[in-house]
Amino acid sequence: MFAPEVGNEVAERLARAGCVAPEEETGELLASAPDPATLTAWVLRRERGEPLAWIVGGVRFAGRTVHVDPGVYVPRAQTAELALRAGDLLPERGRAADLCTGSGAVAAYLASVRPSAAVVASDIDSRAVGCARRNGVRAVVADMDGGLESGAFDVVCAVTPYVPSGAMHVLPADVTRWEPRAALDGGPDGLGHVRRLAVGAARLLRAGGWLLTEIGGDQGTLVAPLLAASGFDSLTFWHDDEGDLRGVAARFRSATSSAAASR
Ligand SMILES: C[S@@+](CC[C@H](N)C(=O)[O-])C[C@H]1O[C@@H](n2cnc3c(N)ncnc32)[C@H](O)[C@@H]1O
Incomplete structure (x- = not known):
């Protein structure tokens, strides 16, 4: 027109x-x-x-x-890889939880490719949860380690804030000026939320279930021991076309092995 x-x-x-x-x-x-x-x-x-x-x-x-409502983190194209991998790991009638769901982009994708699965989501930000619901996602306002049923899930995924605080200035100026800092800043090494996620996901997943999360930079070497300590094995890292680290998938062995690993 x-x-x-x-x-x-x-x-x-x-x-x-x-x-x-x-x-x-x-x-x-x-x-x-x-x-x-x-x-x-x-x-x-x-x-x-x-x-x-x-x-x-x-x-x-x-x-x-x-x-995507104003004030809510804008889902990035790079996150589609995590969504695709999570969809492949989710059984037809399985159960998935998307923590730190933001607009609910990943959860909505999972629900669309696995219509018979139960997909739930949570985020600490009520604006994000309202947006996720607009996208048809069953979402609740909750911290990443609360609000969902233990031991019930085949897949837990989360794009947590994972930018190291000291690297926030490297992000494009528009991103830091407009998007919520709480959606981006992952603390001193960027892994503050991922550490909590590993512990929380170990509680949520059934034995043999999968955790997928986005990471970057040199976080792979740091994330491997913390996932192992929470009872995860079979770590698979993925990278983008430039060879940069973008995420990790890890299988939860069992609650027993998790407890043993943390002793
Ligand atoms: C990087 S965004 C990812 C959003 C969405 N998964 C995506 O990829 O578009 C991180 C999200 O984590 C949420 N968040 C931050 N701290 C949280 C916490 N402690 N518990 C739950 N959600 C949290 C933020 O509100 C934000 O929506």
Whole structure:
């Protein structure tokens, strides 16, 4: 509905504002804006660095559109790999928990590929839980080590905050200015939440169930012993096309071996 010159002008403005994919973003803005006044307001918001997903109301994730409310962490394309792997590990009628669910992108993906499975989710942020529910996810407001039934799950996944506090400044300025710090900052070595996740997932998983979590940088060497100490084995790390570490899957042996390992 917008003339080509409007698109050209928007793309130029976004490029001047520092957007890395101005043409692509222009396409999304033009496709979603209901009228010229809204488009003008949206371009201004984007020029100020507000996440595109908050402006247009959603983002594509693992082949689906996910609603993303303002204030909620925007699911990243790289996280689709974790979702795909979790889907492969989840039995048809199995049970999965997505902790730190944010918009519920991973949980919604799991529910879509395993419609007969029971998928639940939690997040400490009530805005995130409201958003996840808008995405059709059964979500509760809870800290990552509370709110869900013990020993019941085949798969537990979580994209916890895992950026080391000292590396927060390396993130793009728009990310740190707009997205909630509590969704990003993982403490001194970035693994503060992952340590708690390992203990909590050992409580939630049945023996033989799988934990999947996102990590990066050199966290692989740190995460291996902490997962082993909570009773996990069969660690599989995955990397992106540039060879950077992106995540780990680990199998829970049993509560007994977990207790023995922690002695
Ligand atoms: C990096 S975001 C990941 C969101 C989502 N899984 C995704 O990939 O789009 C981390 C999420 O963890 C949540 N969070 C932070 N601390 C938490 C805690 N102690 N317990 C539960 N959730 C927490 C944040 O609110 C945020 O939604």
